[in-house]
Amino acid sequence: MAFFHPLIFATGAAAAAAPIIIHLLNRRRFKIRDWAAMKFLLDAMRKNRRRIQIEEIILMAIRTLAILMLALAIARFTGCAALNKLTFGKGTSQTVVYVLDDSYSMGQKISGSTLFNLALTDMTEQLRKRHQVDQTERVVVLTTSRPDDPLFGPANVTEIESLINKIKALQPSDMRTSLEGSLSAARKAFEDPQAQGARKICIFSDFRRSDLDPKQTENLRLTFKSLEQIGVSTSVVNYGRPCRGTNLTMQSIELMDKSAVAGRPSRIAFTVRNNGASSSAAGPLQLSLRYPAPAGSKDKYAAMSLPSQKIPAIDPAGTHRIEYNVTPPAAGPTVLTASLEEDELSLDNSASLSLDVKDAFKVLVVDGRPDYADPLESESIFFRTVLDPNDTGDKGCKPEVITPEVLPGTRLGEYDLVALLNVAQFPPGSEEATTKVLEEYVAGGGGLMIFAGDRLNIEFYNKYLYADGSGPAPYKLLNPLTCPDKRKPWSIDASSIANDHAVRTFLGPRSALLEGIHIYTFQACDQGSAKSGTVAKAPRVLARFTDSNTSPAIIARPYGKGGVVMVMTTACPRWHDWISDPGMTYVEFVMDCLNMLVRQQREFTELVGRKIQTELADDLKDAVVTLMTPRYPKVDILNLQPVSDKDGKPILRDNKPFVQYDNPLYAGYYAMMFSLPDKTTREMFFSRNPDPVEGELAPGRPEEIQAALGSSRFEYVDRSGSSLRDMFASGEGKEYWIWAICAVLALLGVEVFLGQRFGHYTN
Amino acid sequence: MVTEQEKLELHKYLDPRVLAKISRLDLLARLVVEGFISGLHKSPFHGFSVEFASHREYVPGDDLKHLDWKVQAKTDRLVIKQYEEETNLKSTFIVDVSESMRYKRDGKESLTKYHYACAVAASLAHLLLHQQDSCGLAVFDDALKAYVPSSSNTNQIKSICHALDVQQPKAKTAIEPILHAIAEKVSRRGMICLVSDLFPGTGPEADNHIDSLLRGLQHFRHYDHEVMVLHIMDEDELDFSFQGNTMFNGLEATGRLTIEPRSLREAYLTEVDNFCREVKRKCVANRIDYKRISTADYLDAALCSFLAARAAAARKASAKR
Incomplete structure (x- = not known):
């Protein structure tokens, strides 16, 4: 009752x-x-x-x-089983919300069909039966992927076959199950003033254990409780069943470097998880790359297959990580796709990584000794040569050398890294402004390298760049120290090398090479002056000299979104002979610092369902923005407008208008095209990958479902072993008050x- | 000569609600009787005690005032009207003053059964004394509380009213021995009028109450009295129209009972009706006049019943001769 x-x-x-x-x-x-x-x-x-x-x-x-x-x-x-046999319950109204889980785990294959097809059949049967019994009830059909966009209703079903055909045309989405959103949408439907009579919600889902974690279902419990409070009765049909065969999931695909550059190997990490029942050997991981085609090609984009990667047998619930260097052939929007062989759940067998491949890193080198007579005397000659040995940018780096006087007028935002080499100070009168620009640049994600030298104005550094610990400089500087006996120069202490990407060249057996590096003079610093703030984090010493005080040699400091590396000696062989190190550690150190410090590429790869957003830079303000989804041509190309407020005024983000796509529900890559008034176009790729957690097919037990919903007051049908009986046989839903x-x-x-x-x- | 207006004025004294406001019983009796008489078409003073018997041939020496002139005019014969001897009717009223007679329905304008019985007895006595008959009174409960021997003295009505006035209903009833005792006291043949609610107690003797009553009345019949029973009942006792849970506290220590009266009304009325019917049946079998009177009835009902019974008695006496 x-x-x-x-x-x-x-x-x-x-x-x-x-x-x-x-x-x-x-x-x-x-x-x-x-x-x-x-x-x-x-x-x-x-x-x-x-x-x-x-x-x-x-x-x-x-x-x-x-x-x-x-x-x-x-x-x-609202009735009971005995009353249901009577006909006088007809004419009373009720509202029934059918929630269909269309998460991709419902695509699990079972004997020639899928769980999703089974759920569709059950739901259509229920709808048909209900329609025969009571044609006055209000029906809402929701899918978990689009809870706010009901497939049907709330309305009376007038043409049942039309609704059933609409339901049968459904396909599993690429989304993860989100019952909370569906129940919230159901509650809204029940709060409709026209939603009279009994209220019932039928949930057709596979209830995976991964979706039922009590720690992550607090909101679900609150929502379910609110439904109970308004008298909603619930029926739950559980289709979940464990994986019996192979089920590998592409857990992640990520760029290990901060940014990808054309012609330079980029380290990519792939992680595969075995969500199957056994540790049978998996097939190879197929890799393919879609990149901008060379000029003159017929197509705008070219595709190439990369060597497949062999995956060893993985234990159930185990993972295997592969790191692989991929060298993008050209700059521009690029998509790397990794695919596994098809198995019991196929949607999670592939993932993609979208990259905005640069043609080269742009490095601004500020040479503190511009008045050299011989180029070899300059501070930057070796540093620049390391970055671009051929002076053509073919190694993925384009350094630009300037003098300190030019720095105040330079737009730092265009560069991935700024290197201050023995710069005495900023031009007089612009110290404060230039320091502020530099701070904003680093805090915004840029990289800064500072090399010491004989020209360094310690007073300037301490006042502006150290700024009592709030500036980018990690320590308060002291006077340089020179080795008293040139026959016994200092070196870099091998035991002081930190486990950090910037100094990885000194790690392992290569640490022996440090003995061959002779340091004659270095910039001393006050180690007790280190401070930590919200933007300027605590500095970290990556390497130390072998002087009696083990003074810091290389110091790193996170600063805002960017980072700072300060080397307490010169970039040229004025205070050391590091350049002539036969182990080429100077070259590797500079390149590693470059990779560590360059501006982080924006994230183009997310999980399915996460919004796609991008700011419109000044050159794109007048562009017409369109978006092509992975389902193109089934889903037409979408036209995106800048996000605006109620008055039609564009909303700004970082002082720029932006476009947004709210419903990237399909896995794959989305191509966003900017058509400019001059007939040229630019593109961006955004990858949306299936949530790998959804690929874990372990079904939840009834008590786990109860814990997730925070209640046991619901009708439960386990469809893994029993047939679906008439969910309304209890007679609930009819009203007999009259x-x-x-x-x-x-x-x-x-x-x-x-x-x-x-x-x-x-x- | 009484005018129509005066008749109406007097008739209102037959209404028990009006009588309840009159405290003096002798005054009440006078008003009732005059009100009653004013409603009759002919005077009751002729035909009560001066009864025509037969004709005989006139013989010289007969008083000419007894000559029937109408017969002489029709038949040209001289006949003399003969009358029965003018004797005083000797009546005795036996009034029950037991506690059960104390009952009256709610309201200021209602009479207790005892007051109603007193009004009946006093009115009839007044009527009889007014026509030169004699009447007496006996008042009883479980004992004979007062006895006024029969007399036609003009002050008799005052004695009767006084005897009725001083009694208060408070004791149980013991009707049979009382009736036997009174029967022995009233030696001369006359008329006996019992005014009572006839209610029995609740003890074992109550089951034979009617027989006991009849035995007492038969004693009067044995002495050739004309016996009449005026059964006084309150209107409540006749319709039992109470509502709501009520605890009925029996008068004469007859017990208590808490009930919803509506649920028992029908059964109660059946019991009452059976009782009255049985009493009446047995009275008739013993040639005793029986009249049930409600305290809500006008007193003329009682008076009429009495007169009718008296007339019937006279007719029977004539028939015997």
Whole structure:
């Protein structure tokens, strides 16, 4: 038995005892009357005592029943199994929300079909049956991938076959299950003023254990509780079943470097997880690259297959990581796709990585000794040569050397790295402004390398770049120290090398090479001056000199989104002979620092469902923006407008308008095209990969579902082993309050009639 | 001569609600009787005690005032009207003053059964004394509380009213021995009028109450009295129209009972009806006049019943002769 207002029924049921209580109280409350004809009264009583008792019991039973019926009516009794066989429940209305889990795990294959197809069949059968019984109920059909965009309703089903055809055309989405959103949408549907009568929600889902983690389902419990509070009854059909065959999942694909550059190997990491039942050997990992085609090609983009990667046998629930160098052939939007062989759940067998491949890193080199007579005397000659040995940029780096005087007018935002080589100070008068620009550049994600030297103005550095610990310089500088005995120069202490990408060249067996590096002079610093703030984090010493104080040699400091590396000696062989190190550690160190410090490529790869957003730079403000989804041409190309407020005024992000696509529900890569007024186009790729957690097919047990929903008050059907019975066989959903009212009236009529007949009431 | 307006004025004294406001019983009796008489078409003073018997041939020496002139005019014969001897009717009213007679329905304008019985007895006594008959009174409960021997003295009505006034209903009833005792006291043949509610107690003797009552009345019949029973009942006792849980506290210590009266009304009325019917049946079998009167009835009902019974008795006496 179900009620809209169970509390009212409980109260009414308690009130049913009222006639008995009133009767008992009345027996204690009476008038006293002297009476002469007592014999006749006693005789009459003696002869009729049993009859009167029976009559009182009958009347009391009728009164009690009438109150119960009234309670049923007010509490809006919605039926039970016995009543369901009666036809008079027809005409009462109810609202039923069907929630169909179209997450990609529902695409698990079972004997020639999928769980999703099974759920579709069940749902359509239920709809058809319900339509035969009651055509007045309001129906809402939701999918978990688009809870705010119901497939149907809320409305009465007028053409059942049309609805069923619409449902049958559904396909599993590429999304992860999100019941919370669906239940919230269901609640909105129930709050509709037209949603009269009983309220029921039927959830067709596979309820994977990974979706039922109590720590992550707090909101789901709250939502479910709110549904219970408004009297919604719930039926749950669980299709989940464990994986019986092979099920490998592409868990992640990521760029290990900060950015990819054309012609330079980029390190890519692939992680594969075995979500299958056994550790059988997996097939190879197929890799393909889509990149901008060379000029003159017929197509705009070219594709190439990369050597496939062999994956060894992985234990169940185990993972295998592969790091692989991919060299993008050309600059521009590029997509790397990794695919596994098809298995029991195929959608999670591939993933893609979108990259905005640069043609080269741009490095701004500020040479602190511009007045050299011989180029070999300059501070930057070796540093620049390391970055671009051929001076053509063919190695993926384009250094640009300037003098400190030019720095204040330079737009630092165009560079991935700024290197200050023995720069004495910023031009007088612009120290503060230039320092601020530099700080904003680093905090915004840029990289800064500082090399010491004889020209360094310590006072300037400490005042502006150290700035009491809040500037990019890690330590307060002291005067340079020179080795007293040139025959016993200092070196870099091998034991002080930190495990960091920047100094990885000194790690392992190559640490022996450090002995060959001679340091004659270095910039001392006050190690006690290190400070940490919200932007400027605590500095970290990556290497130390072998002087008696083990003074810091290489210091790294995270600063905002960017980072700073300060080398306490020169970039040229003025204070050391590091350049001539036969182990080429100077070259590797500079390149590693470059890779570590360059501006991080923006993230183009996310999980399915995450919004696609991009700012419109000044050169793209007038562009027409279109988006092609992975389902093109099934889904047409979308036209995106800059996001604007109610008044149509563009909303700015980082002082720029932006476009946004809210529903990237398909796995694959999305191509965003900017068509400029000059007929040229530019493109960006965005990858959206399936959530790998959804690929874990371990089904949740009923008690886990109860824990996730925070309730056990729902009807549960396990479809892995039993057939779907009629979810509405209980009769819930029909309302009988009008009949309860009729019963109340009839009972009152009978009570009055019998009361008069028995002589308890006067006619 | 009483005018129509005066008739109406007097008739209102037959209404028990009006009588309840009159505290003096002698005054009440006078008003009732005059009100009652004013409603009759002919005077009751002729035909009560001066009864026509037969004709005989006139013989010289007969008083000419007894000559029947109408017969002489029709048949040209001289006949003399003969009358029965003018004797005073000797009536005795036996009034029940047991506690059960204390009952009256709610409201200021209602009479207790005892007051109603007093009004009946006093009115009839007044009527009889007014026509030169003699009447007496006996008041009883479980004992004979007062006895006024029969007399036609003009002050008799005051004695009767006084005897009725001073009694208060408070004791149980013991009707049979009382009736036997009174029967022995009233030696001369006359008319006995029992005014009572006839209610029994609740003890074992109550089951034979009617027989006990009849035995007492038969004692009067044995002495050739004309016996009449005026059964006084309150309107409540006749319709039992109470509502709501009530504890009925029996008068004359007959017990208590808490009930919803509506549930027992029908059964109660059946019991009352059976009782009255049985009493009436047995009275008729013993040639005793029986009249049930409600305290809500106008007193003329009682008076009419009495007069009718008296007339019937006279007719029977004539028939015997």
